[in-house]
Amino acid sequence: MNWVYTIVGYSVTFAVVIFYTGWLMFRGRGLSKKVPVENRRYLD
Amino acid sequence: MTDLKSIVSDVDNISGGVLSVDHRSQEFFGENQTTGSKVTKVIGFLAFLALVPFIFFALFVAGPHTEQGEAARLLFIHLPAVAVTYLSFFGTLVSSIMYLKNRTKFWDLLGGATAEVGVIFCALLLFSGSIWGKPTWGTYWQWDPRLTSTAVLFVMFVGYLAVRKMDIAQEARSRRAAVLGIISFLNVIIVHYSIDWWRGLHQGRTFDSTEVKIEGWYLFSLALGMSFFLLIGTFMVIHKFRILWLEHQLADLDLQFALMERRSEVNDLQDSIELGDKT
Numbered sequence: 001m002n003w004v005y006t007i008v009g010y011s012v013t014f015a016v017v018i019f020y021t022g023w024l025m026f027r028g029r030g031l032s033k034k035v036p037v038e039n040r041r042y043l044d
Numbered sequence: 045m046t047d048l049k050s051i052v053s054d055v056d057n058i059s060g061g062v063l064s065v066d067h068r069s070q071e072f073f074g075e076n077q078t079t080g081s082k083v084t085k086v087i088g089f090l091a092f093l094a095l096v097p098f099i100f101f102a103l104f105v106a107g108p109h110t111e112q113g114e115a116a117r118l119l120f121i122h123l124p125a126v127a128v129t130y131l132s133f134f135g136t137l138v139s140s141i142m143y144l145k146n147r148t149k150f151w152d153l154l155g156g157a158t159a160e161v162g163v164i165f166c167a168l169l170l171f172s173g174s175i176w177g178k179p180t181w182g183t184y185w186q187w188d189p190r191l192t193s194t195a196v197l198f199v200m201f202v203g204y205l206a207v208r209k210m211d212i213a214q215e216a217r218s219r220r221a222a223v224l225g226i227i228s229f230l231n232v233i234i235v236h237y238s239i240d241w242w243r244g245l246h247q248g249r250t251f252d253s254t255e256v257k258i259e260g261w262y263l264f265s266l267a268l269g270m271s272f273f274l275l276i277g278t279f280m281v282i283h284k285f286r287i288l289w290l291e292h293q294l295a296d297l298d299l300q301f302a303l304m305e306r307r308s309e310v311n312d313l314q315d316s317i318e319l320g321d322k323t
Contacts, residue, residue: 002114002179009118009175010103013125013168017276020164024283028079031290039293040286 079286084279091275098268106261118176120265124273125169132162132277133201133232140225143218149292152218155225157284159204161277166198181245188244193235200228 032040080088102120109116135158143151173191174184185191207221239246 002108002112005175005179006103006114006117009172010121012175013121013172016164016168021276021280021283024280024287025078025080028283028287028290029077031287031294032077032079035290035293035297039297040290 079283079290084282087275087279087282091272091279094268094272094275098265098272101261101268102265106265112180115176115179116262117265118172120262120269121273122169122172122176123266124269125165125172127270128165128273128277129162129169130232130236131274132158132165132281133197133229135281136162136201136204136225137229140222140229143222144226147215149289152222153288153292154281154285155222156205156208156288157281159201159208159225160284161280163198163201163205164280165273165277166194166201170194170198186245188246189238189242190235190244190246193231193238197228197231197235200224200231204228 098120102117106117106120108114136155139151139155139158142148143155170191173194177186178184204221204224207224208217210217210220238244
């Protein structure tokens with residue numbers, strides 16, 4: 001039965017990592033379309 | 045700083061004080077309309093390269109442990125989550141000290157980015173440890189010194205993030221957050237040495253200065269997990285920093301835009317008064 005805990009642990013961990021990474025990229029894309037390129041010098 | 049007149053000419057409408065752009069001028073907003081860059085693309089690609097073999101070796105190659113069985117595989121995500129949490133909160137400490145010394149926005153925002161990523165991984169380490177504890181210890185949670193101090197660490201950094209959202213002057217908010225960031229990091233030291241200072245349920249260190257208590261495919265799987273978590277943690281911190289930077293720039297542009305609007309209204313009022321005087 002121990003494998004159930006392993007599967008749940010891995011699933012939740014990777015779900016959080018993937019969701020958070022996706023949210024960061026989505027949010028970054030939205031903001032980049034509002035801020036002029038001159039104000040985004042860190043990207044250069 | 046961008047010339048505001050050029051912004052006005054390029055922005056189609058303003059709603060709720062937020063610049064809203066209907067057409068996407070490449071010259072104005074650049075070709076790269078994301079927070080990605082060459083560096084983050086390379087880091088993201090390397091993270092993916094580490095992820096695939098990590099899953100394979102951790103779940104299929106490394107056999108079940110003689111005492112812990114299949115649950116031992118949870119340590120391949122638990123220990124890397126600990127490493128990323130420690131490093132992220134160390135980043136918050138360094139950023140907080142540097143902010144108090146230099147008072148630059150860069151260090152303030154870097155502190156916010158590292159703290160948020162640290163909180164995410166701290167939640168993951170608490171979760172993975174808890175779900176490992178049930179089959180191994182027979183309980184999800186115990187008020188053991190290591191577990192309790194880690195929970196306190198999590199709450200303190202959630203508090204740090206709450207302070208960063210306070211509706212007060214920017215300078216005061218950044219200063220308070222920096223002070224709290226330094227105080228909160230002291231708890232990392234308590235967490236780390238809690239297993240030496242107090243007797244509890246939590247096991248000793250897997251790695252210490254004299255001995256490595258893991259070998260073979262377990263060590264290899266853990267190394268792959270460590271690589272993936274460190275790479276994805278770095279990727280997250282860079283993106284989060286850029287998001288905070290963009291939010292800061294947008295707030296700055298909004299403020300300047302609002303000031304320009306007020307000045308324009310005053311000018312219009314003065315013109316109408318002068319016109320009224322003449323007639």
